[in-house]
Amino acid sequence: MKKILLFTILMVSWVSTAQITLKGVVKDSIGEPLEMANVIALDTVAKTISSFGFTDANGNFKLDLKRNTTYNIKISYVGFKEISEFIKTKETNITKNYTMFEDNMLDGINIVAKMPVTIKGDTIVYNADSFKNGSERKLKDVLDKLPGVEINDDGQIEVEGKAVEKIMVDGKEFFSGDTKLATENIPSNAVDKIQVLRNYGDVSQLSGVQNNQDRVAINIKLKEGKKNFWFGDVLAGAGDSPDTGLYLFQPKLFYYTPKYTINIIGDVNNMGEVVISRRDARSFGGSFQSQSPSNGTNINIADAGIGFLNASTRNANRIETKLGAFNFTYSPNPKLDLSGFLIWSGNSNGQRNINTIDYVDPDTPDDIVDNSTDQTSNTGLFRFSTIYKKNINNQLNYNVSGRFSNEFRTDNVNSFVLSDITETEKATPYTINQDFSYFYTASEKSIFALEVQHLLQDEDPFYLASLENDPFNNNPTNDPALEDSEDGFDDTAVTLGLDTSNMYYNLEQDRRVKSNQLDAKFDYYYILNDKSNLNFVAGTILSSQNYDSRFFQILDNGTEFEPNPSISGINSSETTNDTEYNFTDLYAGLRYRLKTGIFTITPGFTMHSYNSNNTQYGTETFKDTFFKILPEFETIAQFKKSESLTFTYKQEVNFTDVNQIARGIVANSYSSFYAGNAELINASFHNVSLFYRSFNLFNNSSVFARANYRKTIDQVNSNTIFEDNSVVSSSTSINSPFDNENFTAFARLSKTIRKITARVGGNFSYNKSYQFINSLENTNKNISRGLNTQIGTNFRKAPNVNLSYNVTFNDQANSARTEDINTVTHAPAINFDAYIWNSLTLTSDFTFNEVRQEGSKQSSFNIWNAKVAYRKDKDAKMEYELVGSNLLGTGSETSVGQSIISFNVNERFIMPRFISLRLRYQL
Numbered sequence: 001m002k003k004i005l006l007f008t009i010l011m012v013s014w015v016s017t018a019q020i021t022l023k024g025v026v027k028d029s030i031g032e033p034l035e036m037a038n039v040i041a042l043d044t045v046a047k048t049i050s051s052f053g054f055t056d057a058n059g060n061f062k063l064d065l066k067r068n069t070t071y072n073i074k075i076s077y078v079g080f081k082e083i084s085e086f087i088k089t090k091e092t093n094i095t096k097n098y099t100m101f102e103d104n105m106l107d108g109i110n111i112v113a114k115m116p117v118t119i120k121g122d123t124i125v126y127n128a129d130s131f132k133n134g135s136e137r138k139l140k141d142v143l144d145k146l147p148g149v150e151i152n153d154d155g156q157i158e159v160e161g162k163a164v165e166k167i168m169v170d171g172k173e174f175f176s177g178d179t180k181l182a183t184e185n186i187p188s189n190a191v192d193k194i195q196v197l198r199n200y201g202d203v204s205q206l207s208g209v210q211n212n213q214d215r216v217a218i219n220i221k222l223k224e225g226k227k228n229f230w231f232g233d234v235l236a237g238a239g240d241s242p243d244t245g246l247y248l249f250q251p252k253l254f255y256y257t258p259k260y261t262i263n264i265i266g267d268v269n270n271m272g273e274v275v276i277s278r279r280d281a282r283s284f285g286g287s288f289q290s291q292s293p294s295n296g297t298n299i300n301i302a303d304a305g306i307g308f309l310n311a312s313t314r315n316a317n318r319i320e321t322k323l324g325a326f327n328f329t330y331s332p333n334p335k336l337d338l339s340g341f342l343i344w345s346g347n348s349n350g351q352r353n354i355n356t357i358d359y360v361d362p363d364t365p366d367d368i369v370d371n372s373t374d375q376t377s378n379t380g381l382f383r384f385s386t387i388y389k390k391n392i393n394n395q396l397n398y399n400v401s402g403r404f405s406n407e408f409r410t411d412n413v414n415s416f417v418l419s420d421i422t423e424t425e426k427a428t429p430y431t432i433n434q435d436f437s438y439f440y441t442a443s444e445k446s447i448f449a450l451e452v453q454h455l456l457q458d459e460d461p462f463y464l465a466s467l468e469n470d471p472f473n474n475n476p477t478n479d480p481a482l483e484d485s486e487d488g489f490d491d492t493a494v495t496l497g498l499d500t501s502n503m504y505y506n507l508e509q510d511r512r513v514k515s516n517q518l519d520a521k522f523d524y525y526y527i528l529n530d531k532s533n534l535n536f537v538a539g540t541i542l543s544s545q546n547y548d549s550r551f552f553q554i555l556d557n558g559t560e561f562e563p564n565p566s567i568s569g570i571n572s573s574e575t576t577n578d579t580e581y582n583f584t585d586l587y588a589g590l591r592y593r594l595k596t597g598i599f600t601i602t603p604g605f606t607m608h609s610y611n612s613n614n615t616q617y618g619t620e621t622f623k624d625t626f627f628k629i630l631p632e633f634e635t636i637a638q639f640k641k642s643e644s645l646t647f648t649y650k651q652e653v654n655f656t657d658v659n660q661i662a663r664g665i666v667a668n669s670y671s672s673f674y675a676g677n678a679e680l681i682n683a684s685f686h687n688v689s690l691f692y693r694s695f696n697l698f699n700n701s702s703v704f705a706r707a708n709y710r711k712t713i714d715q716v717n718s719n720t721i722f723e724d725n726s727v728v729s730s731s732t733s734i735n736s737p738f739d740n741e742n743f744t745a746f747a748r749l750s751k752t753i754r755k756i757t758a759r760v761g762g763n764f765s766y767n768k769s770y771q772f773i774n775s776l777e778n779t780n781k782n783i784s785r786g787l788n789t790q791i792g793t794n795f796r797k798a799p800n801v802n803l804s805y806n807v808t809f810n811d812q813a814n815s816a817r818t819e820d821i822n823t824v825t826h827a828p829a830i831n832f833d834a835y836i837w838n839s840l841t842l843t844s845d846f847t848f849n850e851v852r853q854e855g856s857k858q859s860s861f862n863i864w865n866a867k868v869a870y871r872k873d874k875d876a877k878m879e880y881e882l883v884g885s886n887l888l889g890t891g892s893e894t895s896v897g898q899s900i901i902s903f904n905v906n907e908r909f910i911m912p913r914f915i916s917l918r919l920r921y922q923l
Contacts, residue, residue: 019754020089023062024096026055026075033059034077034100036641036697038115041065042072044086049130052116056698057640064754065089075100078120117147117697119641124148124196132188133796134835134874135843137920139220140183142191145794147752148695148702149196155180159196159216160693161704161748166200166217169254170227172261172329175341176383179218181325184275185252185265186220187922190231193221203395205439205447209525209533209593211602213636213646214691222256230255231923237883239271239916243318246271246916253923260330267323271885272313272911275323276345296606296630297585298685299543299655301515306409306425306461307669308375311349313885314863314893317909318350340384348376351908357727358903360814361773364722368416377407393441402432413670417727421670422466429459447525457515465670467505469493497563497575498553506554509667511577513658517543535591537606542584545658549577551665574617577664581614583655591632600636605629608653614661614678621663621678628653643694652685656716660733673730681735684713700752705745712740719772720901729901734772741768752794759790773901779815784808792831799834799842821903823896824852839876841869851896858905859894869920881918889913 026037039061040052050071051063065071067089075083081103087094116130131145143149143157150158157164157179167174167182175181200217201207232253239246248269255262267275311319327341351373358366383401390396408426415421435453442448493500498507521539528534552575553561563575589606608630613623630651637645662676689708696702720731748761767782786809792802806827813820829847836842843866850860864887871879892909 019064020067020091021062021093022065022073022087022089022096023060023093024098025059026061026077026098026100027059028080029099029101033057034080035059036119037061037075037077037100038118039063039073039075040115042074044070044072049116054117054119054697056696060698062698067091079103119697122198124198126194126196128188128191128194131794133800133833134838135833135841136188138184138188139186139191142188142194143183146194147697147700147750147757151183155183157183157218159198159218160695160702161691161706162214162216164216164218168217168219169261170222170256171219172256173339173385174220174263175325175327175343176339176385178276181265181276182220186254187231187233187252189922190222190226190254191220192223195219195221202397203437203439203449205393205395205441206449206525209447209527209535211593211600211634211636213644226254227256227258233923234921235918237269237271237881237916237918239883239914241914242912244270246914248273248916248918250275258331261328263325263327265323265325267321270318270320271914271916272316272319274312274319274321274347276325276343277310277312277347295521295537295539295587295589296632296650296652297541297587297608297655298652299517299541299583299585300657301455301457301517301543301545302657302659303459306407306427306463308377308407308409309351309373311347311351311375313911315908315910316349316351317911318348319911320348322346335389337387338385341382343381344379345381346376346378348374350374353909354907356905359722359727360778360901360903361722364727365417367418367727370414372412373409375407375409377405379406380404395439397437398435400432400434402430404428404430415671415727418671419468421468423670424464425461427459427461429457429461431458432456445527447527449523449525450520451523452518452520454519455515455517457513459511459513461511463507463509463511463667465505465507465667467507467670469500469503469505471501471503499555499561502556504556507551507667507670508554509549509551511549511666512547514546515543515657516545517541531596532592532594535593535604536589537591538588540584540586543582545581547577547579547581547658547662549662549664549666551575551667574664577616577662577666578618579614579616579658579662579664581658581661582612584611585609598638600638602634603632605631610653610655610682612655612682614658616663616678624681642696644692646689646691648687648689648691650685650687652687654683654685654712656680656682656733660716665730671728673728675730675732677733680716680733681714683715683735686711686713702750703748705747707745708743710742712742715740715769717769717771719775721774736770738770738777740770742766755794757792757794759788761788762786771901777815779813781813783811799832799836802831802833804829804831822854823858826850826852838873839871841867841871843867849893851894853896858896859907861890861893862888863890864888877922879920879922881920883914883916883918885914886911887913 022041026034026039028034034055035057037055037059038052039055041050041063042048043050051065053061053063055061070086070088073083073085073087075098077100079102080100083098083100116127118125126146128142131142136142140151144151148160152158164179166176167179169186195218197217197219199212200215201210201212230253234252235248235250237246237248248271249266250269251264251266253264265275309315313319323343323345325341325343329337329339331337353371355369355371357369381401381403383399385399386397388396406428409424411423413421413423433453433455435451437449437451440448493505498505519541521537524536526534526536551563553563555561585608587606587608589604591602591604593600593602606629608628610628611625614621630653632650634646634648639645660676661678661680663678664675666674668674687708687710689706692703692705694703714735716733717736718731719734720729722729742765744763744765746761746763748759750757750759763784763786765782765784769780771778771780786806788804788806790802790804793800808825810823811820827847827849829845832842832844834842844864846862846864848860848862851858865885866887867881867883869879869881889912890910891912892907894905894907897904897906
């Protein structure tokens, strides 16, 4: 680590002293500075761009050049004659000013196309080849080197601190719904330009009347040789590990023409290289994204499925994946665009965790749980989309998408308190989404928009738990002074109404949750003038859910036994559910949008008439009807084209769904039982946020900062009840009489000095929440601070090193504990990337993680991955790769955490050392 850090410092020093600076001012013929003019320096010998830059708001520019070299300086600005001048650098810095003259012939277009970065309005265009050094294989490798673009820990793309919501290729959407499928599969050598579309809007008619400053999309322009031909690659590999043989086969084929496109992605491997995880699949393409939160209402259709764990190489000891994906677009005429995809994803994995649990309640025995899990998820996804533009004033969109799954999971659990337990879960849920929208511009002053979405969802999770029992040693009692049974479950068994005379507690549960939701809104935009407009909105949410469940015991003789308990603190003793929940929101609102000077001000409000009711066991149990006005306010201060500050205030109402209302008993796990509360009311949110961004290409720096405060009134919290001397708990939901508060802030600064890029960021969060244990209030406060730093090189013809260091401080205070818990996590990392001899690629990444608590080390682990790849030259079709992952053979990782109920130390076992040899064939 010290040697690499010293190397980086020396490299920075060498780069800084081996160059001189050319700076100056660019103005027009009347002396006004020109902002965002392109300035480049062409090396007259190498015939390449040696340096480039942009003028700032005052017309200033700055280029870093080599000493004693002749350059062709070119300055271009749309609408002005290009400036071209030869200069020869010496040993000192140079200052030169330039004047540009208007020219309608637009001479500067050709040279702008060669610039590494150009800005055209809200679009940033990156020339991909200007940022490649030869080690890149996929789109993500290029994106990670672009200024202002980052790929976060979840694999999502961020531009100027905002998540990219869509990736297109030559204007055609690429597998709508998840950007990772594009970044992980599109070959880097097919990419010509990367267009970042800021203030992105799906409908051009609404671009002038809506604030889209938080929306970003990316369009990939392909190289000319990749059009009208199949391109892509096929990767095959095999290897060895301590436990099993390894295999991998990944064909990725693409075909693009102006009229239609075809994308085919396949994957079969057991090396943990997951293209689409189960979590991705559940939100991919067909997710129902209600438009009504923008109008103040949130109703969450919760996932009633099985407790499937998302697997990765950092938390699983076995991963096997299979994938087949087909995507197409077709434009039969200029007015009509058709697109869609079919995806099948299979994921099977194994996980093992050893969890040491220290419960807050002194009467609850501490536990050590060794849990081995086997999971399989098979998911089919489809989507079909239509966009019809009759003319510039009429646009109609229709989309239908769906997800069908078959999932099952088995857990073999050894509990220090409860002995051996086997849990089995399975489900075959499906979801179908439809959305229709129509946009009509009636005149220069009137625009109409109708948007309708429909969700149909059916979930059928099944649960079975089998616990060992010694019926000859049962001594269930609610008197803590008396000795309890050895297995620790019998007090709970009596409370649940189970038959305790059996050798096993075999508990089964069937559930069925059907959801049907319609979300429709109508917008009318009236344009007052070129600075302001009014937006009238009206809409409705109609939601209906049915929840049926049955909780029963299978006796040793195979017969069913339905318990009839009376659980203290839970409102009902039913072991079945028969619940219907209906929700209606009718709303109307008004927004006024005004541009004045640097400000865009948008005040508004919506008026809502709410009605919710639930019927349980054939009887209307609870009904709530009320009227509410929700205010909102947004102000955007646009200081410069690349610098803005946004302030937002919004009041929202949040409704729960049927899963928390159904009052019959549900088994969340062998140790956790739940019964809903039929009389839950809505929660209210007050949201205040502030977002600052500055993306300065003049001095190659960027600053992003965001602060957000949320206050929640009538938050739905849980009341958890532990049986005496048992780790088994039952809980229900209640509206907290206390207000929850949450404050988060983050800032990130990036600066590039010649070939060195440094980033520093920080985050802070404060959370105050309330939960209840045995009906007693517990206050939980969490304060987290983090600092992350990174410095790296970006050479075209030299190895690149990237060093990062993250540290996180976490302070947790719980009113049930006498002492606070303070945790510090240190996480340094080193990445190495080199392309040498025009044939050999070397990449390596090393991460270290250490967790300390109260100054004492709790855990530490390190992961080292490396790859060596050889191809005869850059244009060679064949490439050979030797890949090693977890080369140090780290067997497990340990994490610590605290909840309102317990303090946990969790050891999770991860995938072992993998060594594989791979062959990549480039089409």
